[in-house]
Amino acid sequence: MINKVVIKNKISSFKKSINVSGDKSLSIRWVLFASLANGTSQAKNLLLSEDVMAAINGIKKLGIKTSLNKKTCKIYGKGIDGYQYQKKIILNAKNSGTFGRLIIGLLVNASRPIKIIGDSSLSKRDFKRITDPLKKFGTKFKLYKSKNLPLTIYGTKYLKPIKYFETRGSAQCKSAVIFAGFRAKGTTYIKAKKSRNHTELLCKYLKLPIQVKKTKNYDLIKINNVRKINTINYTIPSDISSAAFFIVLTALSENSKLIIKNVNVNPSRVGIITILKRMNIKIEFKNTKIYKGEKVADIFVESAKNIKAINCPTNLNSGAIDEFLVIFLIAAKAKGISYFSDLSELDQKESPRLKLGSKILRLMGVQNIVTKNSIKIFGNPNLNINKKIIIKNFLKDHRIFMTSVIAALTFGGQWNIHDKDSIKTSFPDFLKIIKNLQK
Ligand code: S3P
Numbered sequence: 001m002i003n004k005v006v007i008k009n010k011i012s013s014f015k016k017s018i019n020v021s022g023d024k025s026l027s028i029r030w031v032l033f034a035s036l037a038n039g040t041s042q043a044k045n046l047l048l049s050e051d052v053m054a055a056i057n058g059i060k061k062l063g064i065k066t067s068l069n070k071k072t073c074k075i076y077g078k079g080i081d082g083y084q085y086q087k088k089i090i091l092n093a094k095n096s097g098t099f100g101r102l103i104i105g106l107l108v109n110a111s112r113p114i115k116i117i118g119d120s121s122l123s124k125r126d127f128k129r130i131t132d133p134l135k136k137f138g139t140k141f142k143l144y145k146s147k148n149l150p151l152t153i154y155g156t157k158y159l160k161p162i163k164y165f166e167t168r169g170s171a172q173c174k175s176a177v178i179f180a181g182f183r184a185k186g187t188t189y190i191k192a193k194k195s196r197n198h199t200e201l202l203c204k205y206l207k208l209p210i211q212v213k214k215t216k217n218y219d220l221i222k223i224n225n226v227r228k229i230n231t232i233n234y235t236i237p238s239d240i241s242s243a244a245f246f247i248v249l250t251a252l253s254e255n256s257k258l259i260i261k262n263v264n265v266n267p268s269r270v271g272i273i274t275i276l277k278r279m280n281i282k283i284e285f286k287n288t289k290i291y292k293g294e295k296v297a298d299i300f301v302e303s304a305k306n307i308k309a310i311n312c313p314t315n316l317n318s319g320a321i322d323e324f325l326v327i328f329l330i331a332a333k334a335k336g337i338s339y340f341s342d343l344s345e346l347d348q349k350e351s352p353r354l355k356l357g358s359k360i361l362r363l364m365g366v367q368n369i370v371t372k373n374s375i376k377i378f379g380n381p382n383l384n385i386n387k388k389i390i391i392k393n394f395l396k397d398h399r400i401f402m403t404s405v406i407a408a409l410t411f412g413g414q415w416n417i418h419d420k421d422s423i424k425t426s427f428p429d430f431l432k433i434i435k436n437l438q439k
Helices: 024-036 050-061 097-106 128-135 171-183 198-205 240-252 271-278 324-332 344-348 353-363 398-411 420-425 430-437
Strands: 004-007 015-018 038-044 065-068 072-078 089-092 114-117 140-144 148-154 163-166 188-193 210-214 218-223 257-264 283-291 294-302 337-340 368-370 375-378 388-391 414-418
Touching: 004 398, 015 430, 024 038, 024 050, 024 072, 024 097, 024 171, 024 198, 050 065, 050 089, 050 097, 050 420, 097 114, 097 128, 097 148, 097 171, 128 140, 128 171, 163 171, 171 188, 171 198, 171 218, 198 210, 198 218, 240 257, 240 271, 240 294, 240 324, 240 398, 240 430, 271 283, 271 324, 324 337, 324 353, 324 375, 324 398, 344 353, 353 368, 353 375, 353 388, 353 398, 388 398, 398 414, 398 420, 398 430, 420 430
Parallel strands: 015 257, 089 114, 163 188, 388 414
Antiparallel strands: 004 414, 038 072, 065 072, 114 148, 140 148, 188 218, 210 218, 257 294, 283 294, 337 375, 368 375
C-alpha cells in the first residue's frame, strides 16, 4: 500500500468544532500508575496509538493483565511489587521515548535482567540521560555504545535514595527518577528545570508521598518510598500537542474558526498558546476546569491577520517543546524575522527536528539560518508555494509528517508527503479529522 499523501490544493475555509485524541503523556502515565495499583483501574479516551500500545504490551510482559476495547481500557494492577520478572523479558518501546524511558525508572529493583529495545529512531536517542541518575540508586545498566538501546537493566533490592539535578528540562528524566524514588528507602531529592508535570500531579492526586516546591526556574521535588497505589479511573483529556496542528491550520487558513474541545491545558504544556498569542494569533480558552489536578479547556482559534515575528523567550521552550515545527510555520508567514534559541533539545526528539524543520522551511522557499541550538526565520506574509515538494526520509517522524500536511494545506504547492503511517504513533485519527473539516 502507498504510504504517502499527495496534496495539491489548499483547504477551503471551515467553521467547526472538533475533538482530538487523548493526551499521549497522560495516557502512558496512566498505564504505568494503573499497572502498580492495587486492583482494577479504568480509562476512557485513552489514546489508542502505537506508543501507548507499546506501554500496554510492556506491562503485559511484566505479568499485568489488561482488557481493551474502543471505549475503555482496564488494567488489573497487582500492587507496587506486582510485576513478574520472567527469564529473558524483552520490552519493545518501539518509537516511544516516554514509555522506554519511564519504565526503566520502575524497573530499578527488577530481580532478573530486563532488556529494552526500540525502533530505529528510538535506538538513535540518548538513554544515558536516564541511566546516569538511575545508576546512583544502585541499579546497573548495559547500553549499546554506552548510550543507546538496546539496553539491559540489572536491578537491585538495595536501592539508595539519591539527589538529582535535572538540567535539560526533560520530563522523562525527571519522571524516571520519581518512579525510582518510589522504590528506594528514604527521601529522593530532585531539583528539576521546569518541564511538564503530569507525573507529579498524578502522584498528588493519588496522595503518594511527594512534595513539590516551585521556584522561578526549577521545581524542588521530594519523593519517599511508596508502599501502595490506589486504583485510578481517568477520562483522558485531549492532547494539546495534537490540537496544535489544528490551531496552526486554522490560523493559517482564510475565514476559518475552530473549537477544539476538552484539551489538557496544563500550564506546563501551553507554550504554543503563549507564543502564538504574542505573534498576534487569536486564541482563547473557554469552559476551563480542573480535572483530577489537570487543567482542561475548550480552545477557540480563528484565522490570523497580521502575524507578528517573535524573539521567543527561552523560558517558553519546555512548554512548547513538541510544537516547534508547527510554530515555525507561523513564523514563516510572519512580518519580520523570528528567532528561537536554546533549542538543542529539539534535536533529541524522534528526529533532529531543528535541523529537519529548517530543511522543510528551505524546501518551502522560506529563508532561515539554523545553528546547533537556534533558528532565525525570515517571515513572508505573502508566502504562497507554487512548486512540487517531496517530504521523504525524515526518520518517519510523525510530527514532521503532520507539519508538512498543515504546510501543504495552507501555503499551497504540490506536496508528496511520505511515511503516512508515522501518525499511528501519536495521532492515528489526524487525517480523518482533516477530511471531516472539508465536509
Ligand atoms: C514527554 C516529555 C518530553 C516530550 C515528549 C513527551 C513526556 O520529552 O518531548 O514528547 O511525556 O514526559 P523530554 O523529556 O525528552 O523533554
